[in-house]
Amino acid sequence: MIANHTxxxxxxxxxxxxxxxxxxxxxxxxxxxxxxxxxxxxLRYTPVAVLPGLVAPLVLWPSATGGMTDxxxxxxxxxxxxxxxxxxxxxxxxxxxxxxxxxxxYMLG
Amino acid sequence: MTSSNxxxxxxxxxxxxxxxxxxxxxxxxxxxxxxxEAGLNVVEVMSFSVLxxxxxxxxxxxxxxxxxxxxIIVILTALAVNMRMAMYSASLTPYLGQAxxxxxxxxxxxxVDQAYALSQIKFEMERDLTVSERFAYYIGTVAPxxxxxxxxxxxxxxxxxxxxxxxALDFALPITFLAMIAPALRTLAHVTSAATSVVLALLLAWxxxxxxxxxxxxxxxxxGAQVELLMTRKAGQ
Numbered sequence: 001m002i003a004n005h006t007x008x009x010x011x012x013x014x015x016x017x018x019x020x021x022x023x024x025x026x027x028x029x030x031x032x033x034x035x036x037x038x039x040x041x042x043l044r045y046t047p048v049a050v051l052p053g054l055v056a057p058l059v060l061w062p063s064a065t066g067g068m069t070d071x072x073x074x075x076x077x078x079x080x081x082x083x084x085x086x087x088x089x090x091x092x093x094x095x096x097x098x099x100x101x102x103x104x105x106y107m108l109g
Numbered sequence: 110m111t112s113s114n115x116x117x118x119x120x121x122x123x124x125x126x127x128x129x130x131x132x133x134x135x136x137x138x139x140x141x142x143x144x145x146e147a148g149l150n151v152v153e154v155m156s157f158s159v160l161x162x163x164x165x166x167x168x169x170x171x172x173x174x175x176x177x178x179x180x181i182i183v184i185l186t187a188l189a190v191n192m193r194m195a196m197y198s199a200s201l202t203p204y205l206g207q208a209x210x211x212x213x214x215x216x217x218x219x220x221v222d223q224a225y226a227l228s229q230i231k232f233e234m235e236r237d238l239t240v241s242e243r244f245a246y247y248i249g250t251v252a253p254x255x256x257x258x259x260x261x262x263x264x265x266x267x268x269x270x271x272x273x274x275x276x277a278l279d280f281a282l283p284i285t286f287l288a289m290i291a292p293a294l295r296t297l298a299h300v301t302s303a304a305t306s307v308v309l310a311l312l313l314a315w316x317x318x319x320x321x322x323x324x325x326x327x328x329x330x331x332x333g334a335q336v337e338l339l340m341t342r343k344a345g346q
Contacts, residue, residue: 002148002174011170012153014184016160019191024217026199032207035199038334043200044233045333046326047226048293048303050193051286053310053325054165060311064279073280080284084291091128093288098131101280109275 072104115245118238122227122249129223132285133254134261136164139278141265143168147175151266158262162221162255164282166190192323196330197225204232205247207240216244219251221258226289297340302333 002008035043059077061067080097084090137158144154149171157167170187178186197220205216228247232238238246294300306329313321 002171005150005153007180008149008153008174009156010180011174011183011187012156012160015157015163015166015170015187018184018188019161019163019166019194020217022188022191023194023198023220024214025195026202027205027213027217028210030199030202030206031213035203039199040203041334041337042330043196043203044337045299045302045330046193046196046200047229048290048299049306049326049329049333050196050322051222051226051290051306052303053306053322053329054193055283055286055290056307056310057314058279058283062279064274064277073277073283076280077283077287080287081291084288085294088292090125090288090292091131093291094128094131094284097284097288101277101284105275105277 072101072108075104076101115241118242118246119249119252122231122246123252124249125227125231126223126250126252126254128288129285130253130257132281133223133257135276135278135281136285137258137261138265138268139281140164140167140171141262142268143265144171145266145269147171149266151263154262154266155259158259162218162258163191163194164221164258189320189323193326194220194225196326197229200229201225201232204228204238204243205240208244212244216247219248219255221251221254222286223254223289224250226293230293296337298333298336301336302329305329305332 055077059074060069062070062073064070065073076097079100080093083096084093087093140158141154144157144167145151149157157170161167161170166187169190170183173183173186198217201216201220205213208216224247227250228243231246232243290303294303306325309325309328310322313324315321316324
């Protein structure tokens with residue numbers, strides 16, 4: 001339990017200011033000055049470079065199962081990825097991933 | 110050149126973002142529940158969700174506070190989780206950098222993974238959009254998501270009781286992110302970049318305070334850019 005509410009408020013204010021400055025950084029400072037082509041070429045890959053790495057440990061070592069690889073979660077992740085890749089449809093990917101997760105959790109449960 | 114039509118792009122953005130409501134709602138509600146169980150009151154939970162508006166960082170901060178980590182470590186770790194937003198900010202700058210300062214500040218405040226991913230892909234595919242059409246699309250993507258984020262955090266906080274683990278709400282985040290990434294895997298460069306990100310992130314998971322992910326992301330961006338150069342040269346031969 002968190003008892004010290006002063007600490008909580010320090011964390012909230014620091015994160016609010018810090019998160020805004022991180023998000024504003026390039027948009028605010030660089031603005032409409034042109035950026036070099038080599039930099040733009042790297043930045044094109046930002047989403048595919050960040051999100052898969054963020055998700056991979058959550059898929060393989062979910063904290064809900066104490067870090068043990070869970071067949072239902074792994075299958076749901078693969079299903080979401082394949083449906084999203086082939087259909088290019090975000091909603092179809094989410095729904096088939098959720099259906100796989102609940103279906104397998106129910107059957108294996 | 111078609112005439113500028115920000116309203117149409119706002120609605121288009123809202124429509125594109127709507128599927129994410131399915132995952133934003135459970136994710137925000139889960140934050141409300143977890144933070145309330147950790148001892149935060151409703152005002153604190155809502156201040157987190159409205160002022161910080163960054164799910165992964167909020168979970169990280171609450172988790173570390175329950176472990177009684179030093180305050181400075183809580184702040185730095187949660188900000189490290191958010192460092193990916195600096196890359197988002199840089200990657201949106203070529204498209205939105207010409208917008209007035211107040212618009213750029215709004216874009217910064219609402220910069221969440223879903224808005225960024227949808228917008229970046231849209232801007233890259235439709236190169237002839239004007240700056241105000243891009244801004245309209247971006248704000249359109251957060252128009253349904255931000256209110257749901259606030260509202261569901263509140264519901265989670267006042268419900269407060271334990272959500273049964275059978276709901277597997279922990280997996281709302283991975284499913285969202287995978288559903289966003291899969292359609293973006295359009296070229297060999299995108300696929301190798303994503304694969305590099307996964308392998309490096311897993312290998313570097315031991316690094317403290319989420320710094321492994323930052324290293325993995327930079328490595329994956331370099332791989333993506335190099336493969337793109339290679340493929341362009343091949344096509345030019």
